[in-house]
Amino acid sequence: MIADSLTSSEATATFAGPAIIVRSLRVNYGDREILHGIDFEVQAGETLVILGGSGSGKSTLLRALIGLEQPKSGEIWIRGKNFAAMTEDERDDLRKKMGMSFQSGALFGSMSVGDNVALPLREHTRLDDSTIEIVVRLKLDQVGLSGFETYVPAQLSGGMKKRAAIARAMAMDPEILFFDEPSAGLDPIIAAGIDDLILKLKKAFRMTIVVVTHELASAFLIADRMILLDKGTIVANDTPQELRQSQQPRVRQFLDRVPEPELSEEMDYLQMLTGEIPPRRR
DSSP, X not given: OOOOTTHHXXXXXXXXXXXXXXXXEEEEETTXXXXXXXXXXXXXXXXXXXXXXXXXXXXXXXXXXXXXXXXXXXXXXXXXXXXXXXXXXXXXXXXXXXXXXXXXXXXXXXXXXXXXXXXXXXXXXXXXXXXXXXXXXXXXXHTTOTTOTTOOGGGSOHHHHHHHHHHHHTTTOOSEEEEESTTTTOOHHHHHHHHHHHHHHHHHHOOEXXXXXXXXXXXXXXXXXXXXXXXXXXXXXXXXXXXXXXXXXXXXXXXXTOOOHHHHHHHHHHHHHTTSSOOOOX
């Protein structure tokens, strides 16, 4: 059978609880704790954007959510199932309902775009080749790449590679779609096209979407809710409007692009040496 465009939305609609629940999540790299007791929920059909500067823990959190990092402690519930406590085989079954679009696209360079999109279907379904070809064409059409089945990744622009990666992430009609820095490395016009695609996918399929990004313009455009990570802890969990209005110091520093004090002092010193600004009076 063909997994049609209603599969995701119907499955999501039948599940009453949050799509994702994270409780007291702690993740270590060696002896260093990266995430310090994270708690949040993602409602079914919601787009959650995870914000944070470099080293804030947002990529680690994403890796934990998709099962690439084993938590030291805490719980990750995916549509009512304790993902963190599952066996690897059980996780693999649940991952079939999740799609992941990596920052680099992670397309296989030796394979055509069509074969890249078809790969999950060939690995995880018993669909015949003719049916898979139909699904591939549908997915590429949904992301604006109709007719590019025979191209290889090297022949695509950066934005087209991102779209192809999204088509592959959607191949299995996922109920939850994860994005890692979808606008990274793209010019503003192409990035706006990716943002628009994410909005269209959400409207068409009503899927749950989790996006990790540091691009504020994109984040405020696509998010229903946003969390801001700082040094492994959540300092804000708000709607875009609430986050804009927040007076929490770390939120304001992030949104207003204020450098850390020690960095600001170092820049002042360098500028003083070059004569660009006079030394401050102390």
